[in-house]
Amino acid sequence: MKKLTLFAFLVLCGFGNASAAAERHAPSSVLPKDLSKLEGMYWYNTKTDFFNNGKTEKHDATDVLELVPYDMDSMYFRASLQFSNGHSCSISGIAERDQGRLTYYDTTYGNGCVLHVVPTSTSVTLDDPTSQCRAMSCGARGLYGYEQFSPKHKKKITYMAKLKNSTQYQEAVVDYDRLKLAKARGISPEWSNAKAMLGIYAFWGISKVSGRP
Numbered sequence: 001m002k003k004l005t006l007f008a009f010l011v012l013c014g015f016g017n018a019s020a021a022a023e024r025h026a027p028s029s030v031l032p033k034d035l036s037k038l039e040g041m042y043w044y045n046t047k048t049d050f051f052n053n054g055k056t057e058k059h060d061a062t063d064v065l066e067l068v069p070y071d072m073d074s075m076y077f078r079a080s081l082q083f084s085n086g087h088s089c090s091i092s093g094i095a096e097r098d099q100g101r102l103t104y105y106d107t108t109y110g111n112g113c114v115l116h117v118v119p120t121s122t123s124v125t126l127d128d129p130t131s132q133c134r135a136m137s138c139g140a141r142g143l144y145g146y147e148q149f150s151p152k153h154k155k156k157i158t159y160m161a162k163l164k165n166s167t168q169y170q171e172a173v174v175d176y177d178r179l180k181l182a183k184a185r186g187i188s189p190e191w192s193n194a195k196a197m198l199g200i201y202a203f204w205g206i207s208k209v210s211g212r213p
Contacts, residue, residue: 030119031100035069038119041157042067042149049084065124065149067117068157068164073097076172077104077117079126081147087139091115092168094176101127108175110136112194115144123148181206 032038042065050057061082068076078092095102095117102117113132118125128134128144138144163169178201185204 030121035075038067040154042154048082063147070094075102083141087141089138089142091137093172107194107197123150178206
């Protein structure tokens with residue numbers, strides 16, 4: 001009995017130490033507490049293919065990602081990505097802090113989508129886990145997840161007033177305010193069904209245009 005008790009004690013200690021070790025070695029978040037550290041216009045120069053009459057032509061292209069803090073826990077982002085045969089992805093919105101990344105929810109059109117803005121120690125990339133954002137905002141050859149915007153290729157945004165007066169930014173603010181108001185009223189959105197979500201907004205009197213009741 002004493003041997004069994006001692007064995008159980010050692011096993012428990014082993015599990016405890018393993019758990020503590022795992023916790024110590026868990027990767028730390030690279031999302032800074034001060035989101036302004038991510039602010040800037042990131043760019044990546046690349047080549048895209050253009051297929052024409054059996055021939056392949058190379059074209060210069062530039063991928064762009066803008067990041068601007070909206071408040072302490074969220075950032076406005078705009079991504080413009082170029083792909084072969086003139087196809088592209090274009091998306092913008094306000095993404096909020098979500099552990100080690102920023103998460104954007106679109107409940108405006110179609111089935112809606114979720115997009116993660118993921119900063120790492122060497123780059124910032126986008127993650128489209130359901131591929132719904134691709135379906136909503138990309139051409140046939142476009143997709144998210146392969147871009148890697150390096151902090152080495154980041155410029156200070158010198159056109160901030162123009163950016164904040166843009167249609168993309170203004171619409172992002174309206175959508176984000178509407179989302180926060182819905183959350184404040186205890187609505188738990190089903191992100192996979194944007195049309196149903198808009199119906200819930202309408203039921204609660206949350207305006208699509210103003211974000212206000």
